[in-house]
Amino acid sequence: MSNKKDLKLRVKTVVGHMKGIEKMIDEDKYCIDIINQITAIQSSLRKISDQLLEDHLHSCVKSAIKRGDDEEVLGELMEVLKHRTQK
Amino acid sequence: MSNKKDLKLRVKTVVGHMKGIEKMIDEDKYCIDIINQITAIQSSLRKISDQLLEDHLHSCVKSAIKRGDDEEVLGELMEVLKHRTQK
Amino acid sequence: MSNKKDLKLRVKTVVGHMKGIEKMIDEDKYCIDIINQITAIQSSLRKISDQLLEDHLHSCVKSAIKRGDDEEVLGELMEVLKHRTQK
């Protein structure tokens, strides 16, 4: 997995933001402000997902196709792509 | 904020799942499995956001409209609704 | 329904773009170009949906809450908001 350090940092940042959400709920902060924070976290998660997907394309998908073993890896990829847009 | 306890439990669950993601990255787990986990977390986050939105409609939006003070609260609500679908 | 003329113009524009998609498929255009056109159409549809939602908030939701008849209209609104993000 390339850029592992960067990925882990992004994930830690999301964990920190999620703890912030917990605090906002605890302190009865305004719902709209909490919803906007969640929307920002979802955007960060999508970027982490994009980065993993890019990694996957350039490693596993590429080598599977080169081996002529593409049916399974492309089928799996389509399932992920369908679910990503329905989250 | 109604059902605060339930909301906080959901948020704690997401924090736990995010730590699981960090571990998966650390252990070089298969990218597709990590992406699917992130998609599941995004779905949980959307449910938390839905719950907060429902709360907001039945409390702040309702009372603002009853006071005749709806312009700002409805404008703010639309901004949130637009961003939620673009996350 | 306010700004009906504008809404109908937007819808006609989407119909025109959809006919363009049909032509692109007919002429075996590059898949990526067709997918990008569909993404643009989805964005236009979301804006039409946003406009209708804004209209609904300022008319039906507002008057129902003023009448004290909010349970059904807010329940209905939440269902729409949940489905919009799962499309």
Place this chain on the structure above:
Amino acid sequence: MSNKKDLKLRVKTVVGHMKGIEKMIDEDKYCIDIINQITAIQSSLRKISDQLLEDHLHSCVKSAIKRGDDEEVLGELMEVLKHRTQK
């Protein structure tokens, strides 16, 4: 392009549904009903986009990788995947 006939039929169906939306707006139908129709159309569009993407993976992406010419096609693919989730 495989299953071209099926793709064109799906696109024609969406065009028909869009004309239905125009009629609903003309007849001042209830906003929520129109919004739900638009959500259904967005779901149909996403399925057409999925089908084109699947075609693209099994044709252009696969042959480009086999030729060793993957940088551009994978970069292009990532751009589409990023935009699809932000529509």
